[in-house]
Amino acid sequence: MANSLTYFLAISVILVMLMFVVDQAQTNLAEDNAISSQTKLFNYDGSHIAQFDTGNYTLDEDIANQLPTGTGDANVDEATGNVFTDTYKTIKNWLLETTGLKYVISVLNALPNFIKLIFPADYTSVAFALGYLWNALVVFALVFWLKGGGN
Amino acid sequence: MAFYGSNAIINVVNDITTNITGSEFLTLLIIVLILISICLMFRMPLELTIPLILPLLIVISIQTNEIISVLGVALLYAAILIAKKWIAN
Numbered sequence: 001m002a003n004s005l006t007y008f009l010a011i012s013v014i015l016v017m018l019m020f021v022v023d024q025a026q027t028n029l030a031e032d033n034a035i036s037s038q039t040k041l042f043n044y045d046g047s048h049i050a051q052f053d054t055g056n057y058t059l060d061e062d063i064a065n066q067l068p069t070g071t072g073d074a075n076v077d078e079a080t081g082n083v084f085t086d087t088y089k090t091i092k093n094w095l096l097e098t099t100g101l102k103y104v105i106s107v108l109n110a111l112p113n114f115i116k117l118i119f120p121a122d123y124t125s126v127a128f129a130l131g132y133l134w135n136a137l138v139v140f141a142l143v144f145w146l147k148g149g150g151n
Numbered sequence: 152m153a154f155y156g157s158n159a160i161i162n163v164v165n166d167i168t169t170n171i172t173g174s175e176f177l178t179l180l181i182i183v184l185i186l187i188s189i190c191l192m193f194r195m196p197l198e199l200t201i202p203l204i205l206p207l208l209i210v211i212s213i214q215t216n217e218i219i220s221v222l223g224v225a226l227l228y229a230a231i232l233i234a235k236k237w238i239a240n
Contacts, residue, residue: 035161
């Protein structure tokens with residue numbers, strides 16, 4: 001189970017979970033202590049964990065409902081494309097949407113946003129460099145995983 | 152502190168972080184160093200300090216913008232530890 005992609009995915013998912021829990025804890029403490037200018041750590045609405053929420057932070061009891069519902073629409077342009085490009089586009093969109101690859105990849109967006117948060121305004125270039133490292137390594141791991149290599 | 156006087160937890164944290172040395176960052180550094188020294192003294196793994204340091208950082212970072220970077224690094228460290236130990240080992 002331990003290949004590079006699993007490691008990246010695991011860190012991202014755990015980080016989203018930790019940030020959500022810490023943000024809840026901070027919100028509760030800020031309410032108890034009447035702190036109005038609370039530092040906002042986590043954007044819940046755009047996060048991956050919000051996709052699992054059925055309202056008031058409850059999980060859906062049927063885990064099958066969490067499966068991606070992509071239709072695999074070909075989304076080709078009849079005016080400009082030819083049979084080769086249309087076939088490629090169809091295959092790519094099917095892989096990304098119907099198999100849920102897009103769903104998996106969206107988890108990995110957590111860390112670049114997180115890195116941007118923890119570096120203040122003067123150090124955005126450092127955040128950019130670290131984010132590049134993360135994104136490039138994830139893409140390499142994804143390619144090697146699709147190719148069939150373990151590590 | 153700007154938010155002093157409403158409830159117990161924040162007051163305790165404010166007391167220990169300002170009254171000991173006068174600077175909450177210096178006090179936090181001293182607390183972390185003491186915890187790490189205790190861990191080293193009893194030959195325990197250093198990652199066991201994270202459950203003790205994280206709550207302190209969480210409470211302090213509610214009202215202090217500057218400490219949120221340190222909280223972020225601690226969270227990332229905790230995430231890497233959990234991933235290494237239980238998921239991708």
